[in-house]
Amino acid sequence: MAVPVSVPILQTDAKPQGIARIIIASSVGTMIEWYDFYLFGSLTFVIAPYFFGTKDPGQSVLLWLATYATGFLVRPFGALVFGRVGDIVGRKYTFLVTMTIMGLSTAAIGLLPGLAQIGVLAPLLLVGLRLLEGLALGGEYGGAATYVAENSPANRRGFFTSFIQITATFGLFLSLIVILVTRNTLGSAAFADWGWRIPFFFSALLVLVSMYIRFSLRESPMYLKLKADGKTSKNPLRESFGNPYNRRMVLLALFGATAGQGAIWYTGQFYSSTFLQNVMKVDFNTANTIVAVALLLGTPLFVVMGALSDRIGRKPLIMAGCLIAAIAYLPIYTLMYSARPFLEPAKVALAQAQIAAVPPDNPAYSPALLIALIFVQVVFVTMVYGPIAAFLVELFPTKIRYTSMSLPYHFGNGWFGGLIPVLATALATATGNLYAGLLFPIAIGLMTFIVGSIWLRNTRNVDLASETPVGQALSSTVAA
Numbered sequence: 275m276a277v278p279v280s281v282p283i284l285q286t287d288a289k290p291q292g293i294a295r296i297i298i299a300s301s302v303g304t305m306i307e308w309y310d311f312y313l314f315g316s317l318t319f320v321i322a323p324y325f326f327g328t329k330d331p332g333q334s335v336l337l338w339l340a341t342y343a344t345g346f347l348v349r350p351f352g353a354l355v356f357g358r359v360g361d362i363v364g365r366k367y368t369f370l371v372t373m374t375i376m377g378l379s380t381a382a383i384g385l386l387p388g389l390a391q392i393g394v395l396a397p398l399l400l401v402g403l404r405l406l407e408g409l410a411l412g413g414e415y416g417g418a419a420t421y422v423a424e425n426s427p428a429n430r431r432g433f434f435t436s437f438i439q440i441t442a443t444f445g446l447f448l449s450l451i452v453i454l455v456t457r458n459t460l461g462s463a464a465f466a467d468w469g470w471r472i473p474f475f476f477s478a479l480l481v482l483v484s485m486y487i488r489f490s491l492r493e494s495p496m497y498l499k500l501k502a503d504g505k506t507s508k509n510p511l512r513e514s515f516g517n518p519y520n521r522r523m524v525l526l527a528l529f530g531a532t533a534g535q536g537a538i539w540y541t542g543q544f545y546s547s548t549f550l551q552n553v554m555k556v557d558f559n560t561a562n563t564i565v566a567v568a569l570l571l572g573t574p575l576f577v578v579m580g581a582l583s584d585r586i587g588r589k590p591l592i593m594a595g596c597l598i599a600a601i602a603y604l605p606i607y608t609l610m611y612s613a614r615p616f617l618e619p620a621k622v623a624l625a626q627a628q629i630a631a632v633p634p635d636n637p638a639y640s641p642a643l644l645i646a647l648i649f650v651q652v653v654f655v656t657m658v659y660g661p662i663a664a665f666l667v668e669l670f671p672t673k674i675r676y677t678s679m680s681l682p683y684h685f686g687n688g689w690f691g692g693l694i695p696v697l698a699t700a701l702a703t704a705t706g707n708l709y710a711g712l713l714f715p716i717a718i719g720l721m722t723f724i725v726g727s728i729w730l731r732n733t734r735n736v737d738l739a740s741e742t743p744v745g746q747a748l749s750s751t752v753a754a
Contacts, residue, residue, distance in 0.1 A: 293425060293426065293434060295491075296421070296422060296425050296491065297422055297434060297437045297438075298487070299484075299487045299488050299490075299491050300369075300418040300421055300422050300438060300488075301418070301437050301438055301440070301441050302441075302483070302484045302487055302488075303369060303373045303414070303418065303484040303485075303487075303488055304414055304415060304418045304438060304441040304442075304445075305440075305441035305442075305444045305445045305448065306373065306376070306377065306445070306477065306480045306481060306484050308411075308441055308442045308444070308445025308446065309444075309445040309446075309448045309449050309452075309477065309480065310376050310377065310379070310380035310407060310445075310477050312445055312446045312449045312544070313380065313449040313452075313453075313473055313474065313477070314342055314345070314380075314383070314404065314407070315339075315342050315544060315695065316446075316449050316450060316453055316547070316562070317453065317470055317473075318335060318338050318339060318342070318548070319335065319551055319552075319558065320465070320466055320470055320558070321338075321466070321470050322334040322335050322337065322338035324388040324389065324470075325338070325341075325386075325388055325389055325396050325397050325400050326338055326341075326389065326397060327388075327389045327390065335552065335699070336696065336699065336700065336703070337397075339695050339696035339699060340696055341397065341400060341401055341404055342404070342695065342696065343692060343693050343695075343696045344401055344404050344405055344408065345404045345405065345407050345408035345411070345692070346408060346687075346688040346689065346691075346692025346693060347408070347688060347689065347692075347693075348405050348408035348409055348412065348688075349408045349409075349411055349412040349684040349685075349687070349688035349692070350412060350681055350684045350685045350688055350689070351409060351412060352372075352408060352409035352410060352411060352412020352413045352684065353412040353413065353416060353677070353680035353681045353683070353684040354412075354511065354677070354680075354681060355409065355412070355413065356368050356371070356372055356409075356410075356412060356413020356414075356416070356417070356680070357413065357416055357510065357676045357677035357678075357680040357681065358510045358511055358677055359371075359413070360413070360416065360417050360420070360676035360677070360680075361506065361507050361510035361673060361674055361675070361676045361677050362506065362507065362508075362510065364493050364497060364501075365417045365420055365421045365424075365493060365497060365676065366417075366421070366488070366491055366492070366493050368413060368417045368676070369413070369414055369417035369418055369421070369488070370485065370488055370489070371413070372410040372411070372412075372413040372414040372417065373410070373414060373481060373484060373485065373488070374481065374485070375406055375409070375410040376406075376407055376410035376411060376414065376481075377477050377478055377480070377481030378478075378481075379403045379404075379406040379407045379410065380403075380407060380474055380477040380478075381474055381475055381477050381478040382403050383400065383403050383474050384471040384472070384473075384474030384475045384477075385471075386399055386400060386403075408688070411684075412680065412684045412688070413680070415438075415680065415683060415684070416676050416677075416679055416680030416683065416684075417676060418438050418441075419435055419438050419663040419666070419667060419679070420667055420675050420676050420679065421491075422434055422435050422437070422438055422663075423435050423663065423664060423667040423668075423738065424495065424496040424497065424667075424672070424675075424738060425495065428735045428736070428737065428738070429584060429735055430581075430584055431584065431664045431667075431668070431735075432580040432581060432582075432583035432584040432588065432660075432661050432664040432734075433577065433580045433581040433584055434580075435580060435663035435664045435667070436576050436577045436579065436580020436581070436583075436660045436661070436663070436664075437576075437577065437580075438663050439576045439580065439659050439660050439662065439663055440573055440576045440577065442539070442543075442659070443543065443569050443572070443573050443576065443652075443655075444573065446543055446544070446569065447566055447569045447570060447573070449473065450562045450565060450566045450569075451566060452472075452473045452476055453473055453562065454559065454562055454563065454566070456469055456470075456472045456473055457469065457558075457559070458559070462558075496672050496738060496739055497672065499739070500672050500673055505673060506673055507673040507674050510673070510674045510676070510677040510678075511677060513673070513674045514670075514674045514677045514678045514681070515681075520670070520674070520678060523669050523670065523678070524678055524681060524682050525682075526725070526726075526729050526730055527666060527669055527679075527682035527683075527730075528681075528682035528685050528686055529721065529722065529725045530722060530725035530726030530729055530730045531592055531662065531665060531666075531682070531686070531722065531726055531730065532662065532666075532682045532683050532685070532686025532687060532690075533685075533686045533690040533691075533718050533721065533722050534592075534595075534596040534658065534686075534690075534718055534719045534721065534722025534723065534726070535592065535595075535596075535658040535659055535662050535686060535687070535691075535722070536686040536687035536688070536689075536690045536691025536692070536718075537690050537691050537694060537714070537715040537718040537719055537722075538595060538596065538599045538654050538655055538658050538659075538691075538715065538719060539655050539658070539659055539687065539691055540687075540691040540692060540694045540695065540715075541599070541603065541651065541694055541712075541715040542599075542648070542651030542652055542654055542655045543565070543569065543651070543652065543655055544694070544695055545694050545695055545698055545711065545715075546565060546610075546648050546651060547561060547562070547565045548695050548698070548699060549607065549610065549698075549711075550564065550565070550610075550644070552699060553611070553702065553708055554610065554611060554614040554615070555614065555615065555616055555622055555625040556614070556615060556644075557615075557625065557632075560641060563641075564641055564644050564645050564648060565648060567645050568645050568646075568648035568649040568651075568652055569652060571645075571649050571652070572649050572652030572653060572655070572656060573652075575652070575653060575656035575660070576656045576659065576660045577660070578656070578660070579591055579656045579657055579659075579660030579661060580660040580661055580664065582660075582661075583660065583661035583664060583665075583734070584664075584734065584735075586734075587732035587733060587734040588661040588662070588664055588665035588668075588732065588733050588734065589665070589726065589730055589731070589732040589733065590732065591657050591658070591660070591661050592657070592658050592661060592662065592665065592722075592726065593722075593723050593726050593727050594657060595654050595655075595656075595657030595658035596658060596719040596720070596722045596723040596726070597719070597720070597723045598654060598657075599651070599654040599658075599715070599719050600715075600716045600719035600720045600723070602650070602654070603712050603715060603716055604709060604712060604716070606647050606650060606651065607708075607709055607712060608709070609643075609647060610644060610647050610648075611708060612638055613636070613638055613639055613640045613643045613644055613647075614636055614639065615634035615635075615636055615639045616632075616634060616635055616636060617635050617636045618635050621635055662683070664733075665733055666679040666682070666683060667679055667738065668733040668734075668736040668738065669733065672738060672739065675738075690718050694711075694714060694715055697711065697714055698710075698711025698712070698714060698715075699711060701713065701714070
């Protein structure tokens with residue numbers, strides 16, 4: 275049955291499900307996907323030798339980070355595959371499929387034998403499962419963000435979609451908590467031997483809970499209206515990227531928004547952890563606790579920034595976050611390094627060898643200061659990431675929205691952001707400069723600020739049901 279397209283009717287249609295239920299169901303599933311994805315990276319220094327046993331521990335870490343990066347590289351292809359399915363078949367069905375793939379792939383990593391048991395087949399199987407994780411995540415985010423946005427009132431779209439943005443931080447936070455609890459319960463030796471598998475198995479339980487919640491959801495009302503009218507896209511890829519105007523919007527969204535957003539996200543919430551452990555030699559438990567506390571303190575700001583974007587628009591927050599982060603990274607990381615625990619080379623060597631109870635010898639060592647400095651980076655993350663879902667869904671029409679918004683998001687986060695840990699570590703190793711790895715996120719942040727400031731327009735309260743290209747609609751609905 276056809277339903278007239280207007281914001282009030284869409285709000286009324288959403289009430290039987292309830293926007294809170296929609297957000298919870300979408301967010302829980304997406305959080306689990308992020309938990310699975312970041313679990314892999316959080317365990318880098320524990321199990322890298324298990325799959326890439328080499329005489330040089332640093333080489334094992336780089337190989338592990340490179341394997342981690344494969345999941346990011348394949349994310350845009352997942353966006354193309356599952357974005358197409360989402361625009362043709364529906365949002366709900368697609369993110370049920372992606373979540374299942376993600377959960378099974380992650381649980382399977384926990385079953386893998388190591389290099390000592392099956393030789394080179396171990397890292398090859400690991401890479402294969404990592405690719406499946408990347409494909410699944412490439413399809414998940416666009417579905418969840420689109421689904422929530424299409425069920426939200428226009429004047430609160432930034433606020434409601436910001437709950438989807440929290441899921442990435444919650445997923446990382448949950449992975450850190452599960453790892454810390456498991457490690458401290460079993461002891462470091464047992465955890466390094468076999469206990470690291472438990473957090474991967476835990477993923478299967480989380481997936482079952484989320485599937486139960488998501489099965490009860492109905493399809494997006496905007497998509498149902500489009501389908502009832504016979505206006506769904508028969509070839510979303512061609513309509514998204516064959517159309518010159520839409521192709522231009524995809525490229526602008528990538529280089530003027532998501533590239534910088536991705537670089538800032540992974541620098542503040544992931545590279546900071548790598549820097550603590552690999553460069554500063556902070557012990558595993560302390561480093562993960564520092565990051566977890568900073569994330570916990572900063573998480574509410576995602577919703578604050580999303581709500582603020584409903585008042586002032588998405589662009590000002592994203593551009594400000596990119597510029598401030600690019601300017602502040604070098605001073606922040608210089609101050610972080612000054613608060614490292616060890617000054618004496620002998621104690622650094624002991625820390626690298628994971629000798630227990632090595633007391634810090636730096637009077638300036640301060641976990642509290644490190645928490646504060648990472649918290650500041652999380653604030654930058656909330657500025658760019660809180661409004662990004664609403665911004666992306668407002669750029670593209672309903673029938674190709676899933677495909678069109680997913681590609682720039684996953685290129686920006688998968689390639690420009692996700693490669694930061696391995697690129698930054700490799701740059702610092704190759705040059706001997708501790709801060710060389712920051713050059714990449716600084717350059718990407720500045721590029722995004724310039725491109726976005728010049729060529730992107732501010733979005734707010736856009737009518738998602740309109741079939742008018744956003745660039746034409748903006749002139750009458752949005753402040754430049």
